[in-house]
Each structure stands twice: as structure tokens, then as C-alpha cells.
Amino acid sequence: xxxxxxxxxxxxxxxxxxxxxxxxxxxxxxxxxxxxxxxxxxxxxxxxxxxxxxxxxxxxxxxxxxxxxxxxxxxxxxxxxxxxxxxxxxxxxxxxxxxxxxxxxxxxxxxxxxxxxxxxxxxxxxxxxxxxxxxxxxxxxxxxxxxxxxxxxxxxxxxxxxxxxxxxxxxxxxxxxxxxxxxxxxxxxxxxxxxxxxxxxxxxxxxxxxxxxxxxxxxxxxxxxxxxxxxxxxxxxxxxxxxxxxxxxxxxxxxxxxxxxxxxxxxxxxxxxxxxxxxxxxxxxxxxxxxxxxxxxxxxxxxxxxxxxxxxxxxxxxxxxxxxxxxxxxxxxxxxxxxxxxxxxxxxxxxxxxxxxxxxxxxxxxxxxxxxxxxxxxxxxxxxxxxxxxxxxxxxxxxxxxxxxxxxxxxxxxxxxxxxxxxxxxxxxxxxxx
Amino acid sequence: xxxxxxxxxxxxxxxxxxxxxxxxxxxxxxxxxxxxxxxxxxxxxxxxxxxxxxxxxxxxxxxxxxxxxxxxxxxxxxxxxxxxxxxxxxxxxxxxxxxxxxxxxxxxxxxxxxxxxxxxxxxxxxxxxxxxxxxxxxxxxxxxxxxxxxxxxxxxxxxxxxxxxxxxxxxxxxxxxxxxxxxxxxxxxxxxxxxxxxxxxxxxxxxxxxxxxxxxxxxxxxxxxxxxxxxxxxxxxxxxxxxxxxxxxxxxxxxxxxxxxxxxxxxxxxxxxxxxxxxxxxxxxxxxxxxxxxxxxxxxxxxxxxxxxxxxxxxxxxxxxxxxxxxxxxxxxxxxxxxxxxxxxxxxxxxxxxxxxxxxxxxxxxxxxxxxxxxxxxxxxxxxxxxxxxxxxxxxxxxxxxxxxxxxxxxxxxxxxxxxxxxxxxxxxxxxxxxxxxxxxxxxxxxxxxxxxxxx
Ligand SMILES: Cc1cc2nc3c(=O)[nH]c(=O)nc-3n(C[C@H](O)[C@H](O)[C@H](O)COP(=O)(O)OP(=O)(O)OC[C@H]3O[C@@H](n4cnc5c(N)ncnc54)[C@H](O)[C@@H]3O)c2cc1C
Numbered sequence: 066x067x068x069x070x071x072x073x074x075x076x077x078x079x080x081x082x083x084x085x086x087x088x089x090x091x092x093x094x095x096x097x098x099x100x101x102x103x104x105x106x107x108x109x110x111x112x113x114x115x116x117x118x119x120x121x122x123x124x125x126x127x128x129x130x131x132x133x134x135x136x137x138x139x140x141x142x143x144x145x146x147x148x149x150x151x152x153x154x155x156x157x158x159x160x161x162x163x164x165x166x167x168x169x170x171x172x173x174x175x176x177x178x179x180x181x182x183x184x185x186x187x188x189x190x191x192x193x194x195x196x197x198x199x200x201x202x203x204x205x206x207x208x209x210x211x212x213x214x215x216x217x218x219x220x221x222x223x224x225x226x227x228x229x230x231x232x233x234x235x236x237x238x239x240x241x242x243x244x245x246x247x248x249x250x251x252x253x254x255x256x257x258x259x260x261x262x263x264x265x266x267x268x269x270x271x272x273x274x275x276x277x278x279x280x281x282x283x284x285x286x287x288x289x290x291x292x293x294x295x296x297x298x299x300x301x302x303x304x305x306x307x308x309x310x311x312x313x314x315x316x317x318x319x320x321x322x323x324x325x326x327x328x329x330x331x332x333x334x335x336x337x338x339x340x341x342x343x344x345x346x347x348x349x350x351x352x353x354x355x356x357x358x359x360x361x362x363x364x365x366x367x368x369x370x371x372x373x374x375x376x377x378x379x380x381x382x383x384x385x386x387x388x389x390x391x392x393x394x395x396x397x398x399x400x401x402x403x404x405x406x407x408x409x410x411x412x413x414x415x416x417x418x419x420x421x422x423x424x425x426x427x428x429x430x431x432x433x434x435x436x437x438x439x440x441x442x443x444x445x446x447x448x449x450x451x452x453x454x455x456x457x458x459x460x461x462x463x464x465x466x467x468x469x470x471x472x473x474x475x476x477x478x479x480x481x482x483x484x485x486x487x488x489x490x491x492x493x494x495x496x497x498x499x
Numbered sequence: 500x501x502x503x504x505x506x507x508x509x510x511x512x513x514x515x516x517x518x519x520x521x522x523x524x525x526x527x528x529x530x531x532x533x534x535x536x537x538x539x540x541x542x543x544x545x546x547x548x549x550x551x552x553x554x555x556x557x558x559x560x561x562x563x564x565x566x567x568x569x570x571x572x573x574x575x576x577x578x579x580x581x582x583x584x585x586x587x588x589x590x591x592x593x594x595x596x597x598x599x600x601x602x603x604x605x606x607x608x609x610x611x612x613x614x615x616x617x618x619x620x621x622x623x624x625x626x627x628x629x630x631x632x633x634x635x636x637x638x639x640x641x642x643x644x645x646x647x648x649x650x651x652x653x654x655x656x657x658x659x660x661x662x663x664x665x666x667x668x669x670x671x672x673x674x675x676x677x678x679x680x681x682x683x684x685x686x687x688x689x690x691x692x693x694x695x696x697x698x699x700x701x702x703x704x705x706x707x708x709x710x711x712x713x714x715x716x717x718x719x720x721x722x723x724x725x726x727x728x729x730x731x732x733x734x735x736x737x738x739x740x741x742x743x744x745x746x747x748x749x750x751x752x753x754x755x756x757x758x759x760x761x762x763x764x765x766x767x768x769x770x771x772x773x774x775x776x777x778x779x780x781x782x783x784x785x786x787x788x789x790x791x792x793x794x795x796x797x798x799x800x801x802x803x804x805x806x807x808x809x810x811x812x813x814x815x816x817x818x819x820x821x822x823x824x825x826x827x828x829x830x831x832x833x834x835x836x837x838x839x840x841x842x843x844x845x846x847x848x849x850x851x852x853x854x855x856x857x858x859x860x861x862x863x864x865x866x867x868x869x870x871x872x873x874x875x876x877x878x879x880x881x882x883x884x885x886x887x888x889x890x891x892x893x894x895x896x897x898x899x900x901x902x903x904x905x906x907x908x909x910x911x912x913x914x915x916x917x918x919x920x921x922x923x924x925x926x927x928x929x930x931x932x933x934x935x936x937x938x939x940x941x942x943x944x945x946x947x948x949x950x951x952x953x954x955x
Contacts, residue, residue: 229918
């Protein structure tokens with residue numbers, strides 16, 4: 066009897082695996098204990114040993130998923146005939162399944178498709194999935210003309226749905242999309258019975274009559290933000306770390322300075338960050354092709370929430386500016402943002418962004434980096450909390466800080482280092498005055 | 500070990516054998532009489548061969564209409580039978596070489612089941628992965644006093660008569676009875692057709708029944724409905740005297756032909772293996788499976804409509820399922836035909852069935868008198884009738900009496916199979932002048948758009 070070499074169970078959750086490499090050829094003489102194949106589960110690789118000496122015959126195709134316990138090879142005794150792979154049933158699906166299994170890639174997020182509002186509207190009217198349309202606008206943006214062309218081509222294309230005349234009429238009357246019906250007739254033809262079943266099935270589950278949604282146009286700033294955010298998440302390896310800072314001293318400092326000029330916590334954080342960036346240049350960087358560019362200026366973007374969306378005016382060279390100057394500038398920029406009078410220069414060229422959600426009573430969150438920057442600092446609210454200091458319970462003001470950084474550019478340790486610098490500065494803010 | 504064993508070499512068994520072989524099966528087919536079954540040897544083929552003789556004889560008599568002068572034709576039944584026999588022999592040889600070409604093993608003998616997948620024939624037991632019962636049907640005489648008299652014959656014997664009976668009484672106004680009535684009337688018999696039900700061609704559309712009855716009567720055939728023989732007496736000199744229920748007087752005949760049939764299941768061992776039967780037929784699902792796993796049944800043995808082409812398709816379905824595929828029978832588009840003159844071709848639902856099934860429907864009837872082609876052929880009898888569902892216009896049934904109805908019905912069968920609507924047929928273009936135009940016109944009429952029907 067030939068000895069079976071089975072797909073090993075390499076972990077509790079492993080249900081199947083693939084042979085990624087044969088270490089012996091089909092028909093080779095193998096010794097007991099010799100490594101004959103490399104198998105791989107979704108998580109790990111493993112070298113399989115021959116359980117017995119003999120002639121090895123493959124029982125699996127490379128990258129063909131095999132359930133745990135099923136034969137991947139046989140080891141035959143001398144003179145024993147074992148069917149080779151050619152005689153085994155061909156595996157049709159092997160190619161299609163294997164790469165997915167091997168790389169265990171997460172499903173691709175639905176990409177954001179740049180398209181003009183007119184193009185979107187036209188596509189929607191014709192029930193077209195916009196991702197199917199090829200854009201010819203700037204940077205591949207889909208313009209109305211592209212959708213119009215797509216519609217034309219679609220109408221010219223041969224209808225590939227096989228459906229009986231009766232089924233078509235029935236589907237039409239019931240407002241059913243025939244592309245969504247599976248046909249049970251010859252060659253997948255949709256027949257009356259298929260449509261009737263669908264109609265019945267729909268009857269069985271009375272649809273919850275949702276009131277029609279209020280429609281907000283997805284245009285302008287909203288759309289621009291969507292594009293930027295999706296681009297950010299799609300292109301960067303974003304990691305968020307959070308910490309708490311005891312900002313009791315910062316609170317005191319602000320109270321003092323407020324007597325002199327209008328100062329917000331955001332202003333203080335902007336200044337703090339600008340200084341910290343000088344010490345941690347990897348966080349004030351951008352990735353250009355195969356180079357990481359460490360930027361000279363610390364231009365800090367400050368997110369301003371408007372009704373239509375978010376805008377991020379930039380405080381240039383914040384490291385070189387004093388607190389009062391920064392305070393004045395953020396005020397002016399916020400005003401400009403609200404009045405829509407900002408120039409392009411005032412909203413571009415940022416190297417790092419600060420976004421404060423403290424006024425919304427939020428603590429930590431995972432801000433999304435404003436590309437092409439390398440990091441963003443989220444500022445939470447300040448709350449008074451009891452803390453133990455030198456054996457005493459005292460009341461401290463605590464601020465939450467959330468730093469999202471691009472792990473492609475900077476690793477966790479230096480990023481944490483940067484955040485610690487920010488934290489320490491906010492805990493002893495008087496050096497900011499220097 | 501065989502993959503598929505088939506009992507019965509009729510049209511059902513042969514189709515199953517070829518299909519199973521196409522799917523790679525090792526197939527054995529067991530036949531106790533002749534390959535081709537009833538259809539080839541005692542059914543479809545001989546009747547159609549003889550009906551062709553009768554039709555031509557009638558046509559020759561009408562030669563004058565076409566400007567041809569011929570003398571009074573003389574007819575020889577023996578010669579017509581000989582023609583028929585040689586055709587059967589030819590087709591039978593064809594069947595044999597067909598099976599041989601597929602490597603199907605033909606075993607001669609009477610087979611019986613000894614297990615669900617074990618068949619005994621000639622003292623030997625053959626085992627198979629699947630067994631298909633295709634034993635067909637045999638004539639079944641009604642229970643009537645004197646039914647066993649000499650001179651009461653079945654279709655088997657009628658197809659081997661050497662002389663045309665002067666007076667022929669046919670019991671049963673179904674398709675077989677009507678065809679024999681037309682045939683022997685054509686050969687010169689004085690024919691009486693007796694149907695117990697309210698219409699001849701029971702189960703067909705009432706208009707079809709009426710038209711055919713009218714046409715038989717016009718030719719001089721006595722058609723008696725709603726009556727059945729109560730007794731048959733043999734007089735001296737072979738004459739038979741038949742009393743009919745509810746009728747005074749008796750009908751004398753030289754031969755009485757019975758047309759009933761029953762599934763051929765005796766000594767098959769069906770009860771031994773636990774096969775479910777109902778009404779003397781094997782019960783099957785729409786995949787032709789019996790209740791016994793691995794055992795299939797097809798054709799006349801399963802009762803229902805006894806039609807050769809239905810047996811064949813059931814054979815294909817059984818073979819595919821026996822070979823691990825999953826195919827279901829679709830009974831919506833099975834044509835039912837009569838090769839009489841005029842011919843009859845029907846498919847799908849009759850008006851009565853449409854009503855029974857709760858359809859809202861429309862009907863239209865276009866007589867062949869409106870057809871240029873029927874006119875040129877000199878065959879004006881008959882009409883095309885369409886039954887269509889009212890809302891979507893789905894074609895439910897088409898019923899044709901008239902020239903070449905058996906061929907015309909193919910188009911209607913396809914329409915029903917493909918779930919065509921009246922528009923599909925109405926918007927079709929057919930050559931002029933052809934008989935097929937009438938079918939399109941009937942579909943137009945469903946839509947209220949007939950163009951050759953005068954506007955009343
Ligand atoms: C007079 C007449 C005219 C007809 N005309 C038409 C027509 O025009 N069109 C039409 O569609 N249909 C017609 N039919 C019906 C048609 O002949 C049958 O529906 C058809 O033959 C059924 O096919 P089958 O394969 O089921 O069985 P059959 O054709 O009956 O074949 C069964 C075979 O099994 C054999 N057999 C039975 N038992 C055993 C056993 N135990 N062991 C081995 N072999 C066995 C028999 O010898 C026979 O050869 C007609 C029938 C008759 C009688």
C-alpha cells in the first residue's frame with residue numbers, strides 16, 4: 066500500500082492549504098524524513114517530510130487548495146503503481162483561488178472614482194456603475210462625455226442576457242432588473258419560472274417602506290474631501306498612536322496669556338508641534354517616488370470645520386513664529402475660511418496638520434493624514450481628572466492626543482518619540498515662550 | 500458491471516441508450532421482440548406508411564381537380580402492407596447499426612428485475628449502476644361481453660390484415676382510433692368510430708374535436724360519441740353484431756378494432772423491488788426516477804400521454820440523470836399529432852385547460868380558407884387556433900387542423916418552449932404563400948391586428 070502524504074494542520078483555524086513548492090520531483094525516490102514539499106496555510110509555510118521511503122507521486126497541483134488531511138502526495142512501495150497527477154481529475158479552479166489564498170490580501174476597498182458631478186448624475190440616471198467608465202478628464206477624472214459615450218457603447222453592444230420573451234415582459238412589469246436574475250433554462254436562459262420565483266420571494270419579505278432619503282448633492286467641497294480622504298487611505302500605511310498629556314500648566318499659561326491676546330489651545334498645539342517637528346524631521350516629510358523628502362519649513366495646517374466641509378488653512382513657518390503671531394494668523398485664516406476669502410497659498414503647502422475636536426467633547430480618534438504630509442495630530446478635549454503626583458491625589462487637566470503617521474515614512478518608535486516630545490512640551494509649556 | 504441497463508428497445512430505450520453512451524456509459528439494452536418497439540414495428544411507422552397510401556389514393560381520386568386525368572385507381576392492401584414492411588425492415592436495420600456504432604450491447608430476451616439494479620435475462624444476471632425500464636405498452640381490450648370473439652382485433656393485427664374489411668367498427672375515438680378510421684376508410688372500408696366520451700380526440704381542444712369529427716363525417720365515416728359497446732356477438736359467417744349503450748338497434752361489422760393500450764409491466768419484478776405504481780403505470784418524478792434509487796422508467800411504461808417523441812425525450816433525461824447529470828422534463832411543449840387528412844397538430848394548453856388552470860386568456864382562429872397556399876394546394880379544410888394568456892400574450896396552446904399541421908406545429912412547440920408571446924409570433928415574417936403565414940396571422944389576431952380577416 067502506498068503511504069499518503071496529507072496536507073498538515075498547521076494551526077487551529079487552518080482548513081486548507083496549498084503546496085507552494087515541490088522539493089522533490091514527481092516520481093523521485095525519497096527517504097523517510099526527507100523534505101519533499103513546502104506547504105502554506107493562510108498564515109505560515111511549512112516543510113513536509115516524507116513519512117516513508119519510496120517513490121513519490123504528486124497528488125496535488127501547485128497552489129491547488131487542499132483540505133487539511135487530504136493527500137498531497139503518495140509514496141509508493143517498490144513495484145507498486147500509483148496514479149500520477151495526469152490521471153487525477155484536472156483542477157480547474159486552482160489558478161483562480163491560489164493567489165488569493167497565498168497572499169491573504171484584504172479585499173480591495175471600493176476605490177473612490179474621480180468624476181464630475183454632471184458625469185455622476187448622468188451615470189446615476191442610466192443606472193451605470195461609474196467605476197466601469199473610463200475617464201478622459203484631467204488625471205483620469207470621468208467627465209459627462211465619458212458617461213455619454215459609455216451609454217452609447219452599451220446600447221450598441223450585443224445584449225448578452227438570454228431571456229425568454231415572456232420572462233422579459235414579466236420582469237419589466239414588476240420592475241425587476243434582468244441582469245440580476247439567474248436563469249435556469251438551457252444556457253442560463255432566464256425563463257418565466259425564474260422571474261415568478263423572484264416575484265414570489267419579494268412578496269414573502271415585504272420590503273420595509275423606507276421614506277425616500279433627503280438628497281444632498283455630492284459635489285464641490287464634499288467631493289473634494291472624499292477624493293482626498295480616499296486617496297490618503299488608499300496610498301498610505303496609516304497608524305494612529307494616542308497618549309494623554311497633563312496640560313495643567315498649559316491651561317494656566319493660556320489663562321495668563323489670554324489677558325494679553327486671544328489664544329486658543331489649538332494655537333499652543335500648533336506652536337508645540339512646529340517645534341517638535343524640528344527635532345523629529347521624519348514627521349515633517351513627504352514621500353516622493355523613491356525618496357523621502359525632509360522638509361525645511363514647518364507649515365502647520367489647521368483644520369477648520371465649515372458647514373460644507375473641512376478646510377485646512379496653513380500657518381507657514383510656525384516654528385519661527387511666536388504664540389501671539391500664530392494666534393493672530395489662525396484667527397485670520399479661520400475667518401477667511403468662513404468667509405471663503407482664502408487664497409490658494411493660504412490653503413496649500415502644509416507639511417503637518419493639527420485637527421482639534423476638543424470642542425466637540427471628543428477624546429481620541431484616528432485622524433486621516435492630509436496627503437502628501439506624513440502625519441497629523443488630533444487634539445482631544447481637556448478634562449479635569451484626579452491624578453496621583455508625589456503620593457498626593459491632585460486634580461490635573463488632561464488632554465488626549467492622537468497621532469496618525471505614515472508607516473511607510475516613519476516607524477512606530479520615532480513617531481512615538483515625536484508624540485512624547487509634544488506631550489512633554491505641553492506639560493511644561495513655558496519653554497514655548499522662549 | 501454495466502453503467503446503464505435498459506429494458507426495452509423502443510424509441511425511449513434507444514434514445515436513452517445512445518445518450519448514455521454519448522456520456523461514456525457502458526450500456527446494455529435488452530429487447531424481447533424487435534428493436535424499435537411499438538413505434539417502429541406496430542405503431543407510428545406502419546400506420547404512417549399505410550396512411551400515406553390512403554392519402555395518395557384519395558389524392559389520385561381528386562386528380563381531375565388538378566387537371567390530371569387518371570382512370571379509377573385500384574388498391575392492393577397486400578402491396579401497401581409489403582411497402583410498409585420493407586420500410587420497417589429498413590429502419591430496424593438502421594436502428595441496429597446506430598446502436599452498434601455507439602457500442603451499445605443488445606441482448607435478446609425477456610428481462611426482469613431481480614434487484615433494484617440487477618436484471619435477469621436468459622438465466623443470466625446483469626448488474627448495472629442504473630436501470631431504465633422502457634418496456635412500453637401493449638394493446639388492452641375493454642371488458643365487454645364477446646370481446647374475445649374472432650374478428651375482434653387489436654392494432655397489431657389490423658396492421659397485418661391481408662384484406663380490407665368491408666365493415667370496420669373502431670372502439671375508441673382517440674388518435675389511434677381516428678387514424679385507423681381514416682386509413683381503412685381510405686382503403687374502402689365502411690367505418691364506424693365509437694367514442695364513449697363527449698368528443699372524439701378526448702383531451703384535445705373542443706374545436707379540434709369538432710373539426711375532425713366533421714371532416715370524418717364529410718368523408719362518410721360514422722362517428723358515434725357518448726356510447727360504448729355493451730356486447731359483441733359473433734354471427735355465423737364471421738359477422739360481428741355490436742350493441743351500443745343508449746342506442747336502439749345494433750351495428751354489424753366484419754371486424755371490430757380495439758385501440759386501448761396499457762403499460763407493459765407484467766413479470767417485470769417491479770413489486771419485488773418495491774417500485775411505486777399508480778393506475779397500472781410506473782410513477783416517476785420529473786427526472787424520470789422511480790421511488791427506487793438507481794431505477795428509472797420512461798415512455799409508455801409510465802402511462803400518461805403515449806407518444807413516441809415523448810418516450811425518446813424522457814429517455815434522454817433518464818440517461819443524463821443516470822449518468823449523474825441533472826435534467827428535468829418540460830412537458831409544456833409536447834406536440835400531439837394525427838397523420839390523417841386533414842392532419843392535426845396540437846401543442847400546449849387547450850382552451851378548457853387554460854380555463855381550468857385559471858388563466859385569463861384570448862383565443863383566435865384563422866381558417867385555412869384565408870390562406871393562399873392552402874388554396875393553391877386545394878386543401879382548404881381546417882384552421883389554426885391560438886390560445887394566449889391575456890395579459891402578456893404568452894402563447895399557451897396552438898391547435899392546427901389542416902394541411903401539414905404535423906409539421907407546422909413544430910414552430911408553435913418552439914414558441915411555447917421559449918415562452919414566446921403573441922407579439923413574437925405576430926411580428927414574425929413568413930414566406931408567401933405558405934401555410935406558416937396562417938400561424939402568424941392567428942397571432943396577429945390575438946393582438947387584434949389580423950390583416951386578412953375581414954373587418955365586420
Ligand atoms: C397504432 C399505433 C400508432 C401510433 N402512432 C404514433 C404516432 O404517430 N406518433 C407517436 O408519437 N406515437 C405513436 N404511437 C405511440 C408510440 O408507439 C409509443 O408511445 C412508443 O412506442 C412508446 O415507446 P416506448 O419506448 O415507451 O415503448 P415501446 O415502443 O412500446 O417499446 C417497448 C419495447 O420493450 C420491449 N419489452 C417489453 N417488455 C420487455 C421485457 N420484459 N424484456 C425485454 N423487452 C421488453 C417490447 O418488446 C418493446 O419493443 C402509436 C402507437 C400505436 C399502437
